[in-house]
Amino acid sequence: MLTALSIRNIVLIEALDLTFGSGLGVLTGETGAGKSILLDAVGLALGDRADSALVRAGEDQASVTASFEFDRLPPAIRAILAEAEVDVEPGEPLIVKRRLRAATDDSAGGSKAFVNDQPVGVALLRDMARHLVELHGQHDDRGLVNPRGHRALLDRFAGADTVGVGEAWTRWRGAEDALQAAREQVDRIAADQDLLLAHLAELTGLAPVAGEEQELADARADMQKGERLSGDLAELQHLWAGSDSALAALRSAARRLDRIAAEHVLLTEALESLDRAVIEASEAEDRLARASEALSHDPQALDRIETRLFELRAVARKHGCQVDELPAKMHDMRSALDAIEGGEAHLAALDKAARDAGLDYRAKAESLSVSRAEAARRLDVAVAAELAPLKLDAARFRTSVMRMEQDRWGAHGIDLVEFLISTNPGADFAPLAKIASGGELSRFILALKVALAEEGGAATVIFDEIDRGVGGAVASAIGERLARLASGGQLLAVTHSPQVAARGNTHYVIAKSSEGTVTRTGVTRLDAAGRKEEIARMLSGAEITSEARAQADRLLERA
Structure with missing residues (x-):
């Protein structure tokens, strides 16, 4: 879970220190206030490409520091850190820092990365990123959109035991390798008999x-x-x-x-x-x-x-x-x-062992395939139930489970799994990543995450303007589902919707201010009165009316 974010000299942000808790946190603010800068800063800390243009004008360097509650992070993070020989003591936070230098006439800039004050490569940040923060936005090409992770998501949804298949695969390949080696040895020796x-x-x-x-x-x-x-x-x-x-x-x-x-x-x-x-x-x-x-x-x-x-x-x-x-x-x-004379009997024994191991793998893999097909049907039904409330009535979702050619079989089984969608009646199904509308993509991802009730994903999930272009009942449905997903975890949502904002456990407002020629972006955590006023602003626009405040009260009461 993300517990703190410290930003120094990133574009319009001069100095910003934020703390976060569990549940649903919402970030609001007028268009152009700097929400994208905040997300760019998070991406920088997680290994995104360093662009010296992010350094605030007139400054030599910028930095972003993100702190995570280590004990609540996925086990995969521990394995990545152990391989990189980075130590985190029990009870201590995981602190990820990225420092960025400004470009000058003598230097092209550059960046340095640290984990708990230990210098590391940026590649390590990228390896950890998918386990730390899952970001879904208008141009999402990671997380649930990436088909490489769809098989594992379906297996978790199915509660399938993939370990037995992996072990059977290892035994089969070992038996086949032993048989091949013995054949080559006998052939080589027989040729020289x-x-x-x-x-x-x-x-x-x-x-x-x-x-x-x-x-x-x-x-x-x-x-x-x-x-x-x-x-x-x-x-x-x-x-x-x-x-x-x-x-x-x-x-x-x-x-x-x-x-x-x-x-x-x-x-x-x-x-x-x-x-x-x-x-x-x-x-x-x-x-x-x-x-x-x-x-x-x-x-x-x-x-x-x-x-x-x-x-x-x-x-x-x-x-x-x-x-x-x-x-x-x-x-x-x-x-x-002697091996030539006894080779045929030895080969026969190895061949039988390989055939038996292959039959065992096929049996386990085919059983897993049946489980996947049944789980795919249940997942399709669950996602379909989420589409209409999210104003995706005409859309269809399908989990494709296809048998692969034998040369592509592996410890994961014999199936290729991919989530497909069709956004219009009569339209062909296509991969999630090829959907045209960013807003639709975000809502599809939300529907899929709700249906999966996913466990084992990233510690923190961020939705960037998932409610773009919708309002009323659809926005309320989005807010309800975001709150449900955030239960027991941490979810941050950048939103323009008062219905979504009202669902937040914590509320941050992003605002831009100017002093002469200096422009700054700041973020403030709102108290109850501040939340009411911000939601009223989102409802009414520039002038906050008493009706808007009354409606804000009603939204907060229903949340």
């Missing part, structure tokens, strides 16, 4: 083992070292072995020293040192023997290792992987071939 078999046969014959490449490379490296060191090793073994080798001489010396070591302590110590030398030399001999064995060069074994390495690496390059990944590649190929 012969190649898969050839590759698998090659890998099976090769029988790669994880870690094998490193083992073969290490063994080849050792053999290549042995080939390079074979001469040195042979010479060392010759020097180390035999009766004339260094080790044999050390052992002979140790035996001779052992016979005389007891003769002197130094000889004993010398024997101990020589024994250690013999032991170390023996260990060196053993290591040389083992090294020679480990680095032994077998040309045939080296050739086998190199051939195996070449084959493994060539196959790995062919499959674009590492040698150690070849066993996993074999597993994948076997799985792919």
Whole structure:
């Protein structure tokens, strides 16, 4: 609900602060007083195109601030704000502000938008606008006129459960997507079946083992070292072995020293040192023997290792992987071939699931379609009952519910819903948006809103001169219906009709004043006496008569 509106330097409005309550608020004033400026200011706060010409002459900037009671706003507003990461604390108002700069020689002007003092894009204001304020005027192209919202309006009128249809649609599309993906996979694999078999046969014959490449490379490296060191090793073994080798001489010396070591302590110590030398030399001999064995060069074994390495690496390059990944590649190929063999059974199961999900969706969507058709008949009757009192006797209203082509079905069902009207006998039905008369359009919208008893719409509804061109009983009927719509909510009506004005819970008068060359527009909230005087003015014109005041009393008493 709109609770306050603050306007600064918008055209003729210098400074204006208004507060609003629930129920029906009416705005009256003489033609040219500035009612359109007020509505332009509201539109600016809700994201309409910024025009620097709106800035009051002689001022640098203008602003409009609209405050809403956040706790009473539609849930959709919370979702929009959450997505935009704009926080509104519980109990606080939602404050929307638009600041507009005047155009100068150096600047084309421009605007900035804020929500609760946080800078936001103007697009966010537009997203919120349809949930905050619904404006119906002479050139309405939003709200009930827009056919994109007609299906949801009819569903709310019907009390239809659209959630089940949406869930069934999601299940059906998911099942169809799974089936399509499986078909594409089987087709893709089947096309390569012969190649898969050839590759698998090659890998099976090769029988790669994880870690094998490193083992073969290490063994080849050792053999290549042995080939390079074979001469040195042979010479060392010759020097180390035999009766004339260094080790044999050390052992002979140790035996001779052992016979005389007891003769002197130094000889004993010398024997101990020589024994250690013999032991170390023996260990060196053993290591040389083992090294020679480990680095032994077998040309045939080296050739086998190199051939195996070449084959493994060539196959790995062919499959674009590492040698150690070849066993996993074999597993994948076997799985792919198994999928081909079991693919038909899997596809059959997925196809059945998709068909079952499709039948379930169709059943739910067709049931919803029946509900819509029945609700459309009831809505047509309800709107028809409202047309005659609103001086639309010759007009006809029809809710069109048409089955769409299957490629347009969706979570919303299988129907295209649109509100159509015919304004003259024999004339074809046409969309609401194409009606010629703005006054008729506003009254059609009023009739439709009354018939729908709409819930879940915008928090605030504004009707701009819905009573244009009518009076007497028709104006009274309009006022009665506006008051009914405003019950429990908030509705603002710009009106020239005293019958409508008398129905208001609150009454604002818009007036223009001049001081020298300065012209200003102001808005005043009227008390009971002021209301009586304003309604009398609307009844009598420039000169307010006692008869006009008496008639104003009667209108206020009946309201």
